[in-house]
Amino acid sequence: MSRPLVARIDTAALAHNLGLARRLAGEARILAVIKANGYGHGLLRVARALRAADGFAVLTLDEAEALRAEGLTHPIVMLEGFFHPDELPALARWRLQPVIHREDQVDILMRAHLDHRLDVFVKVDTGMHRLGLHPKRLKEAVARLQAAESVGHITLMTHFANADDAGLGIVEPMQLFHEAAEGLGLPASLANSAALMRYPQSHGDWVRPGIMLYGASPFVGQSGQDIGLLPAMTLESRLIAQRPLRKGEAVGYGSTFVAPKDMRIGIVACGYGDGYPRHAGTGTPVLVEGQRTRTLGRVSMDMLCVDLSPIPNGHVGSLVTLWGGDLPAEEVAASAGTIAYELFTGITPRVRIEEH
Numbered sequence: 610m611s612r613p614l615v616a617r618i619d620t621a622a623l624a625h626n627l628g629l630a631r632r633l634a635g636e637a638r639i640l641a642v643i644k645a646n647g648y649g650h651g652l653l654r655v656a657r658a659l660r661a662a663d664g665f666a667v668l669t670l671d672e673a674e675a676l677r678a679e680g681l682t683h684p685i686v687m688l689e690g691f692f693h694p695d696e697l698p699a700l701a702r703w704r705l706q707p708v709i710h711r712e713d714q715v716d717i718l719m720r721a722h723l724d725h726r727l728d729v730f731v732k733v734d735t736g737m738h739r740l741g742l743h744p745k746r747l748k749e750a751v752a753r754l755q756a757a758e759s760v761g762h763i764t765l766m767t768h769f770a771n772a773d774d775a776g777l778g779i780v781e782p783m784q785l786f787h788e789a790a791e792g793l794g795l796p797a798s799l800a801n802s803a804a805l806m807r808y809p810q811s812h813g814d815w816v817r818p819g820i821m822l823y824g825a826s827p828f829v830g831q832s833g834q835d836i837g838l839l840p841a842m843t844l845e846s847r848l849i850a851q852r853p854l855r856k857g858e859a860v861g862y863g864s865t866f867v868a869p870k871d872m873r874i875g876i877v878a879c880g881y882g883d884g885y886p887r888h889a890g891t892g893t894p895v896l897v898e899g900q901r902t903r904t905l906g907r908v909s910m911d912m913l914c915v916d917l918s919p920i921p922n923g924h925v926g927s928l929v930t931l932w933g934g935d936l937p938a939e940e941v942a943a944s945a946g947t948i949a950y951e952l953f954t955g956i957t958p959r960v961r962i963e964e965h
């Protein structure tokens with residue numbers, strides 16, 4: 610028997626979640642965001658399951674080339690654009706669409722001679738202040754790109770900093786975007802999962818859902834299941850030991866958990882070396898034999914410890930669900946001061962991935 614830790618990927622859940630995105634998106638087309646190895650679910654596995662999307666968004670040339678090698682002919686958007694002019698011939702050959710987010714990238718495209726015209730997304734900074742052209746500089750950049758022999762179709766885009774926050778929202782960035790784009794008559798792409806779900810007025814021509822496709826919610830205090838999504842990843846392992854812990858005894862590094870009474874504990878084959886968050890303190894929810902209990906003490910590299918007090922039938926070999934299924938990753942993430950995105954993308958290569 611091999612180590613029992615496995616991440617099970619439910620490809621039907623991915624397809625279901627895309628269906629929900631499709632209903633919400635109405636007329637807008639869907640760019641499925643599958644960067645970071647399909648948010649940890651496996652790039653090609655996810656792309657195959659989401660074949661019905663209208664396009665894909667990734668970061669690197671390697672990812673895009675893998676999609677083309679798989680025979681996928683969808684539009685592919687490169688979310689960080691190109692990093693060096695050397696990449697332009699490959700972008701043209703594979704018909705990839707870079708995001709243009711700096712003025713010097715416009716200069717590079719003005720000078721480029723390519724075998725095919727590149728369709729591009731031009732990103733405007735509407736308040737995230739990370740990537741993107743200043744709204745006041747957009748019209749000039751677009752005019753230059755339209756004059757460049759290497760550039761084909763242009764789509765405008767922006768990315769919201771606070772679409773998941775009901776208070777901050779998208780009013781100001783939407784206004785900046787519309788002012789910048791006014792009169793250009795170009796298609797637009799604005800919405801991530803949160804905006805797709807919460808703000809129909811932001812949908813534009815291409816929506817860019819990521820996290821919702823994997824079944825997790827972008828909203829604090831609301832799980833994916835609450836909004837009709839199905840979790841695509843279940844991280845499962847088994848108890849590899851169980852033991853009594855007498856009142857006053859501690860478990861794990863740092864002896865941070867001391868038994869307040871005699872109790873029974875289980876040891877699970879999963880630790881931070883697998884991507885389970887080390888900052889998940891005592892009390893993080895976990896399922897043993899489908900029943901809810903809590904972690905105890907510090908997570909170590911290869912193992913963590915659970916409370917078997919509420920699970921008298923817990924034994925060596927008992928199934929443990931770290932997240933997924935009936936335990937939303939969002940809840941585990943909240944216990945560790947992080948978000949489901951980080952849990953999913955943090956799964957390490959030694960975790961076996963099985964598809965069903």
Ligand SMILES: *Cc1c(COP(=O)(O)O)cnc(C)c1O
Nearest residue numbers: 642688768801802817818819820
């Ligand atoms: C990652 C990313 C998305 C997807 O965001 P979610 O919150 O996962 O839906 C959309 N647009 C851009 C530019 C991104 O980088």
